[in-house]
Amino acid sequence: MSRAPLFSGTGLANTSRMPERRSLPVLALRDTVLYPGIATPITVGRLKTLRAVEAALRAEGEEKRLFAVAQRDAAEEPTTEGLYHVGVVARITQVQRFGAGLQIILSCETRATALQYTEVSGVMRAVTVELADLPPMIDAAANEEALTREVRDQAVVYGRRRGAPEDVLRQFVSTLHDGKELVNHVAFYLDLETAEKQALLETLSNDQRLERLNEHLHHQIEIAEAQERIRTSVEEELGERQREMYLREQLRAIQKELGESDEEVSAERLEQKLEKAGLPEETAREVRRELNRLKRMGRETSPEAQQLMSWLEWVADLPWNERTPDHVDLDEARRILDEEHYALGDVKDRVLEFLAVRKLRADQTPEGDARSRAISRGPILLFLGPPGTGKTSIAESIAHALGRKYVRVALGGARDEADIRGHRRTYVGALPGRILQGMKRVGSKNPVVVLDEIDKLGVSYQGDPASALLEVLDPAQNHGFVDHYLGLPFDLSEVLFICTANLRDGIPGPLFDRMETIAFAGYTEVEKHEIARRYLLPRQLDENGLREGQLAVADPALRELITSYTREAGVRQLERSIGALARKAARRIATNEIERAEILSALSVRELLGRSLVRPERRLLRDAAGVVTGMYYTPMGGDIMHVEATVMPGKGEFILTGQLGDVMKESGRAALSYARAHAGGLGIPARRLQGHDVHLHVPAGAVPKDGPSAGVPIAVALVSALSGRPVRSDVAMTGEITLRGTVLPIGGIKEKVLGAHRAGIPEIILPAENEADLDDLPVDVRSSLQFHLVEHLDQAIALCLRARPLRAETDEGEETSRTYARAS
Template structure:
């Protein structure tokens, strides 16, 4: 602590030696007129003090540039220091020295030398001029005022030191003492010592005091904020404790429900949320804690936090990766559907291999949990929805079904924002809460029946859900935070895939469900439908027996569908009528045959088409496909006097164009087919397709119309045992069509033995059951001439006979290709 100050100008008159010992000090600067204790513990400092005491008791006190250096050299010291007179030296028990010095004046070391154990310096006085007198006076007043303001503002300094500085009259001493006693950096204190003028010294100290005042202001503001926060927390704690006591009294002395915020914090702690999600949830919990429990906003926050805590953020079910067991489950639950079963088993196999690689550290573990996006397309009732349940069962996953039919609001998928009354999450997040696991099988049913309105397009909202590259950060509007959907196995269903937006369809893998054939329906009825209906209608196995013939008739004459829903209803009708007879005591058991089926179901509702009774001129047999299966149709052509082309039977535009193309081909080849030109020009051509109440559309009747038209003009009958399908061109080419399997099944049911199909569809014969391929003959054709060669009685040779030559009956001059040959092509 400084004491016994004198005038620097007087002290500096004392003659100083030209060379003095040097005592380096760390982190401190001593100014002239100060009396200060110096503790010396380093060997070079003790040696310098001993040398000064042996000479004239004058030593130079100078600061080190780097306080971490234990044995400094001359270049490690500042050039300007203070020449000091040693007043007293005391040796401590531990060997260190305590020296009391009086700083005489500023000096500058012109050269440092090593004196063998300590440092000596050649010194000269450091001359300091006063500067401008007026400026000095202004700076001096400003310095005194700033120092007093800083002390009053709360800056701590010993009272005696403050009093001592305030009693000083010399401006230079005031600046030096302020710099010494304030918490300035060593560099700033040294700069005050080295100031060349008194005005510059005061200016530097004033700048440092301004900075200190700013720091002091910030400290006071922080201190006030901390105090306010502490007071608020203490007040909230006090009020919360009061509320607990009040609730306890209201409940008759029993404990209340406890602090909701604390309960939510405990639940959230167990969820393992990501930092971003945890930050948002903690913010809502803190809002709830500061809010009155009966406030309207508190109920909204409470509902939101309930949703957050009930979602499966990190809860997963273990996949069952036993391929044999999964195959067994799929076969038990569904008959047929081989493509779907193969795809599920492929998924299991890939998942199993990826898991093994992840365990070996070859791939990232996150890649194992990613699931495919499948879409099952096909007519109603073929098992699209039920197979999804079997997939979940075979995988050992939870199953969730979301019905999207008729959804026309984007919020159905993404949820509502919490600002709305009655807001709630979208169906995806609701399904995840229902599942309770992060990796369920989620069925998006009837995705092709999504609507759109001014409230948004839900199919567009599904793009993020069904995109594997985006759905790991799916954000529901209600939650406001990202939820990972990458581990969900999404399965969508659709009846009409063409109604699914292309962008959405591009994100899914299509698996097509075709119609069941009659044999498959029979097996499904025996294995699944009949046992289920017996249980639902209270019948035992030995109380009713339905023969295979009865089931076959029920399938063909009482239902017309691609799936088996109506078939199950009809079986249920039979079971109920039998149950009534048993319950009334009329009989104990019943056997239902095909002849007795009319008794239970009435007259047949559908009479399937059969092949024509005889070969007829102008009547050809075609095949058609509908979502409920395939069947045959007849195209009838009549040529009468008149002009023009008449088309009847509710034909669509494409089908009408096929008729015009057939007529153009006949006109173009009239000479080759020996059709008189005048008959083509002076005839009214009427093409009719029976079942006129049913609209018909499509290009695949082109070959059938060509055969019917040319048969009518040439009077050559068309074969009754041949059915055909294929689109035609004006040049006579036969183009491929769709739905071949269903069309062939319908023709087989009608008793047709020969099928004409486009050459390009020959590969589709593989989808037809083997027992049908062996019992029918298939004729792949590339041109209309090849079609005529098979379809007309006598073939192409009869068509191209010379005028006046009698027709010859001939089935075909081409070798028919059977099903095995077609399948292997």
């Protein structure tokens, strides 16, 4: 007989004599491993295991013992090759027959290994020898005791997680005095794979078995805790769903008793709406597929069904074929624009040109879709200008003139691409983007959509909404715009898009390239006065509950509001100030103090509103050396600033203050270099350039300032301070300079000139190349100002410095300035 190799990895216990061999019937176990000291019932039903039990019962010398060993693969029929080699010698203590099988109780006695397996007449037998435990290592008693206690505690925790009472568990564990006995019982009841249990059985060192068992216990406790969390979560969710279903059933029963029905959410009603929506063929196929899927779901209470119904509702409610008839009457359009807006002549002319082109295109196109698309096709308009100048209201007037519905989409602060394209349907609470929401709200396929404040779009990790607008604002692409929520192409080619913005710098280049700019400048004081008289005062009377005639505001009072209580390019703050006067009048009228309020003078305004918190810059009252009036542009419109320069004993340093940007600092250094290089011709004493510091300051130090257009004011201020010659206080100037003194053109001429006009400046120095920009100014402004167009810095210096005349000859040749006075 040949010996089979041992698979325990430890070999037989070292003894001084050869272990006793036994030939025992083999009981093949499926999905379980038995340990010494365990008594457990076993169900026997397979032919080979039945024969093994019968052989054990017939044996006389072994007293009904057999070798119980686990199969490697529980799905196969037991064979000698498919059995492990380490098992237990067990005694049959009880046998009970049921049907074709047996129920036996085994009392496991010792661990043994099979030296050889044989099979004779269908009965598997094994030659076995007992496996003894390895003796403990020196000084391992304390470690084994600690492990025993840890296993005992963890076994109680594991049993509690499996639902057993804790007091019963502790009582059971306390009866297991021996570490070996503890390992055998805990390992038998632990929920482990057969291979893991077999590995514990084959381990001959008890302290190693304790360590492995402790690791298994910790792992099984973690699994049990996770299962408990999952079970609790599922029970809560199922409970919520059951509650929802119960409430929905109650609602259906109540509606039925009241004679009402839930047709509004039924698949049949949706199908009828979708049939009337006039969907394109490709879209209709996709919608029919989703509608059939909804019908197959049966009840409409599941979350997926509710989500699908919401999607179908959106598809049905969108205006796929609904449009308003266009009528482009240019005379009517001009009347509407003049009636609703004062001034803005250039803007109105450009809008009328815009509408005229669309009228000619529409007249050449037959009625229907093509006509509406022809009116909409063309450049996207961008209204660019300061706040409160009428950009949004002009867009609304265009919609009024065309007879189209009006949609305003506020994009200021939007940082999520989903604001334009919508969320995908898979997200909870998903919705289409703001454009399709607006289309559904007005129920028209060809509205006027105003994208307000596009220069204030943000960028975040959620995407770039400005990039999403590229497709929307491209007439060559937007006929197939796909919203993420809808997932279907929607035709936006008939929509007339108008964008508004305050600053050009905030609009990405590719987006700006898709639009045609119409510039909005600030209003003059005369225009503000007329706007207040025609529009603002009647509107505030109505909003504050005053009847016509209960509040009279005289022209001097309005002028005081405009000049002393507001500082803006538009008229929003002016309307607030008028509203404040109206509220004070309304209070006195409501308390029967007066029947009619009259505000006739500037003093009356100051008595009612108190001192003005707005301190606009005004022209200087007298000439001063080193102080120059410059002009600048802000998003709120144009204004003036005073540039100051002084010379003092020092080390020849150049000091710049007033929170100036890099470009403005460079302009200051270039101006100082020019003054030093041409000191003789500019009348600057040589001693002023040596041993003296030059300090340049721009007041309002808390406000950041930058830009090249302050080059001329800075240069004039430095020359005035170094030469000691005063600067005319009635002249304002702007322009960029080079190191050679050449004056270069700049932007924002209209806003800057209007700001200087509001400040009371009668004469203005501008770069000669900006002459064409003067045509943008209102006629009354052009006629009230005198413009000096200069090409070289020496010309500006000669115009605004008092006292000794400068030599006319410069490095650029002999030049004289041109005085430009435009009459109306």
